[in-house]
Amino acid sequence: MRKLKNSELDRLDVKQFRQAAKTPVVVVLDNIRSLNNIGSVFRTADAFLIEKIYLCGITARPPHKDIHKTALGATESVAWEYAGDTLELVRNLKKDYHCLAVEQTEQATLLNEFSVQKDTKYALVFGNEVKGVSQEVVDQCHEALEIPQYGTKHSLNISVSVGIVLWDMWKKITQ
Numbered sequence: 158m159r160k161l162k163n164s165e166l167d168r169l170d171v172k173q174f175r176q177a178a179k180t181p182v183v184v185v186l187d188n189i190r191s192l193n194n195i196g197s198v199f200r201t202a203d204a205f206l207i208e209k210i211y212l213c214g215i216t217a218r219p220p221h222k223d224i225h226k227t228a229l230g231a232t233e234s235v236a237w238e239y240a241g242d243t244l245e246l247v248r249n250l251k252k253d254y255h256c257l258a259v260e261q262t263e264q265a266t267l268l269n270e271f272s273v274q275k276d277t278k279y280a281l282v283f284g285n286e287v288k289g290v291s292q293e294v295v296d297q298c299h300e301a302l303e304i305p306q307y308g309t310k311h312s313l314n315i316s317v318s319v320g321i322v323l324w325d326m327w328k329k330i331t332q
Contacts, residue, residue, distance in 0.1 A: 174234040179208040180327055181278040183254065184314060187243045187294055187309060188214035189287040189315060196227030197316035198283075203231035205327040208278075210235055213243040227316075246251035247282060247297045258298040259322055260290045261311070265303035271328040286315055 169177060176181055184202055189195055195217055202210055211216050218239050219225070219232040240246040255277050271281070282289030282298060289312075295301060304313060304321055313321070 169228075169234075171234045174203070174206070177179075177206055177234075180206045180330055182207050182248070182279075182323070182326055182330070183211060183278075183280045184319065184323070185210045185211045185243065185246065185250070185280055185282040186213060186216045186315075187282055187290050188288075189216045189283070190286055191315070192217050192221055192223035193227045194286070194314070194316045196224040196229075196232075197236050198319045199224070199228040199231035199237075200326065201203050201320050201323055202235045202317070205323045207235060207323065210237040211240050211246055212237060213240045213246060220222055243282070243294050244297060247280070247294055250280045251297065252300070254278045256280045256282065256298040258282045258290045258295045258301045259304070259318060260284060262295060262301040265301040267305050268302050268325055269305060271302055271325075271329075273326065275330075277299050279326065281319075281326070283315055283319055283322075 184198060184207060186198060187193065194210070198210060216258060217224060224232060250256055257279060259281055282290050282294060302322065306313070
């Protein structure tokens, strides 16, 4: 087995990405502190053709060298918008998207048990590295998704959570 060269991967360029049909998912980042996490989210959103990323509250915005370091150019391909108030954004998104807080809540649906509806667009809300998704934003979401975890820790890094959830959603939507 031979490792493939980047030139053999047949990836889209930025123009092709922008014109490609998107996965009907937007990502909402609720007050993310780490610029490396933000960059990683951009890169993962690019990998799964996500419609858009909303950067909310204290979440930093491109251009920034620490975002660029992990995004590797995905800030140029993935559409993004800044929204100062996550709560107001989620209230507006609810008109067109099924809003899901990715959070541990009472009555959360485990990700592996979540079924997508084929004609539904989804807004996935990911929260701050320490505090998670704020309660007021959770209250506005249609439901919560929880990533099952079986070890001693009670949380995952935000960029890891985004990777797990976007892969799962993409797989369910495109099958």
